[in-house]
Amino acid sequence: MIFKKIIAAFLVLLCASAFAQENLIVNTHNRKQVSLNGTWHYIIDPYETGFYNYRYTEKGEKDPEAYWNNPEPHGKTDRKEHGYSDDYTIQVPGDWNSQDDVFKYYEGTVWYQRDFDKPKLEENERLFLYFGAVNYEAHVYLNGKKLGMHKGGFTPFNFEVPQELLQDKGNFLVVKVDNKRHADEVPTLNTDWWNYGGITRDVKLVITPQNFIQQYALHLEQSQDIEKAKKRKKFTISGHFKLNSASEEKITIEIPEIGLKEKVDISGSEASFNFDAKKLELWSPKNPKLYEVKFSLGENTLTDKIGFRKVEVSGKDVLLNGEKIFMRGICIHEEIAPEIRRATNTADAHKLLGWAKELNANMVRLAHYPHNEYMTRAADSLGILVWSEIPVYWTINFKSDAVLEKAKKQLDEMIIRDQNKASVVIWSVGNETPVSEARTEFMKNLVMHAKEKDDTRMISAALEVGYNRGTNYIDDPLGEYTDIVSVNEYLGWYGDLPHAKVKSKWETAYNKPLFFSETGAGSKGGFHADKETRWSEEFQEWYFEETLKMMENMPDNYMGLAPWILVDFRSPKRNNPKYQEGWNRKGLIDDKGNKKKAFYTLKEYYDKKEKEFEEK
Structure with missing residues (x-):
């Protein structure tokens, strides 16, 4: 038994070592590069025929029916059972779900392929293949040779391209993309957002000096x-x-x-x-x-x-450059709702953050995963504080060392990519994780790991709270280790009605800043009724009115909130056929881009809070 445990531990470390991104290249947008964005070919492969043989073992490197190879038939008797065609193309970057109805609910493997010519390289220059993100598991092949693999749907990775592998023309690049959900991955099986598959962010060839x-x-x-x-x-x-x-x-x-x-x-x-x-x-x-x-x-x-x-915690306050701040936040998913797709570019980032600025928010929580680097770069230039999070969400396997290593790897990749973004002030290690001894130890490990990697930011996690009609006491044991206590609060939407908030009192077990990382209620944009009718804009407006009254009676460690959420977003969990139709409707802006009544309620509160702090 002891021997088996030693072998298991060794395999975990070996796995972590193989997939770690110590060699991740940062600031690729300011390096010499060649974009590989644009039109790619694809093959949908739900049975993974291009990867496994009929005995379900990985195909050999030179197997002509492996989809990373593309042998040409030499005669009419030759058999070939796959191929890439201009009849089946897809745009990169982008999710596959929004590009063709055949992909709408698809979860599985899709093979991506494109050719490229060898870029001009000076003597001693090196070439790297860089991906902004691929959801979720990527295997990368060039001219029939495997360059490597990566797991994690929201963080970057790169592989060096051996010069001897390059051809002057027609280099055959193939990426196996698999977005299936698994119990032992990060995130796990159960999430409340759309599992957009594909090469969702930029692909480029990065050219570097020999030493750089x-x-x-x-x-x-x-x-x-x-x-x-x-x-x-x-x-x-x-x-x-x-x-x-x-x-x-x-x-x-x-x-x-x-x-x-x-x-x-x-x-x-x-x-x-x-x-x-x-x-x-x-x-x-x-x-x-x-x-x-x-x-x-x-x-x-x-x-x-x-x-x-400089951002720091001082007792019950958060200080920015030595001055107390109040975070007027809003949560955001990486999605352009009117087009039902992942956000992919600078224009998308400015659209989302522009809406946040209209709300008079000075902070955004990028939920529930690291967003595209365009978002954090835009936040830097616009002056918006950022909470960035890894998708340790709900029911992660907290007893698994292998899952912990996967979470640490994504944490590392998030920190390495954005550690020079002044806007990023909070690294979050997870969302709404159920309290248990194993969970707290798992999350504590992530908090300590983040602090070791970067001591210039606050570390937090979005906690849950139990509701009662007296005092809501926040004593999640993870709060002992985070820099601020952040809690998701939905009294009046899940359980009771908004008027219950009036008598709701809040206390924390920790002498730390208190931040409400979520609060919200659903409404169908354009549906109007009296305020007690669920799904109406008036109900959502009432919910926010009562929430903001409750916030005025918070203890003196209250330092901000980020309601859920800026814009309606797709979720397969939301299946009311009249009001949801596959959408989470808690957005302050609907899926057509129209602002709901609650948007203006929150904006009025933020205008007031900004004035209060300016007068101080």
Whole structure:
């Protein structure tokens, strides 16, 4: 038995090592690249015939009927039972569900294929194949050779392309995409959002020097007294670099706007630094200042736009740059409802965040998974605070070491990608996880892992609460480890009616900031009735009126809320044939893009809260 446990533990570690993304390349949009977005071919393969033989074992690399190969028949007697055709094409990036009715409810394997010509490479340049995200499991092949695989539907990954594998023309790229849900994956079987399958984010060839800066973090030093730094107008900047291989050169950091230029020594393939910067404007929602930063290694320079700010918890308050803030939030799914599809580009990000700005929100909770990098880049430029979350959702297998490693991997990939986004102020490790000893240990591990990876942000998780007519006491044991106590609250929608909120009292077991990470009620856009009629806009408006009255009587650690949700979104769980029709209707904006009455109720409250804090 002991031997079996040792072997099991070894396999978990081996699996984690094989799929870890220590080699993830960041800031790909500012590197030399060739886009592979556009039209791809596809084969729908529900039985995974292209991957397994009839004994259900993985096909050999050179098997002519493996779908990563494309042998041409040499004569009329040759047999070939698959092929890619211009009659079956799909757009990348994009989910498959919205592109053809045959895909609407499909969960399974789809093979993607396209050709590309070898890009022009200078001597000693390297080539990487980068995916912004593929939902959920991806196996990647080039010219019949497997480059690797990745699990996780919302985080990026890349593989180096061996030069000897490249052809000058017609390189045959194939990706096996599988979005089936499994009990031992992250997320697990049961979610309340649409399982959009496909290559949902950008695909590109990234061209790098032989030795290059792979990852980096640049931020205000957390230990400094921010008030003293502001008075003397001199701040300490710290961070680190990770190169793809060891180097004896120095890295030069420049912020031309403030005349800063520093050289950093490298130890092997890594470097840490700490230096002072004068005349630095701090990033905030009121002043989303971004600086052009240049990183040079040898003759190669990489640029980025970075904001500098300090977010911290001080007793019952959250401080941004030393000043108490109130988070006027809203939750968002990565979906463009009027077109019933995943959001995929800059325009989509600005549409969603533009609606949030119209609401007078200064914060968004990106639920329930890391959103496209376009969202966090846009939030940086627009001055919107961001809560970013991994999809540890509801009924994860909390007793599984393998599932914990998968969650950690997604946490790592989220943090690595966005650790230089000033807008991201909260890493969330999950949503509405049921309390048990195993669950709390699992989630505690994720909280500690996040803190180890990044100490410049708050760590939280959306907790549940039990309701009663007296005091709602928040004492989830996970609250001991998170930086803020965040809770999802639906009194008046699930159980009782909105008037029950009037006498509802709230207390927490923890002397920490209290944030309401969800609250909301459903309504069908355009359906009007009296306020007690469920699904009417008037009922949702009433719910928000009572909720916001309740919020005015919160304890003094109350520091914000993010109601559920900005826009109606697709969900197979929502099957009222008249009012839902496969949509979660808790949006303040309906699936056609029309604002519901509750939108204006919340906006009025946010206008009031903004004025209160300005007057202070």
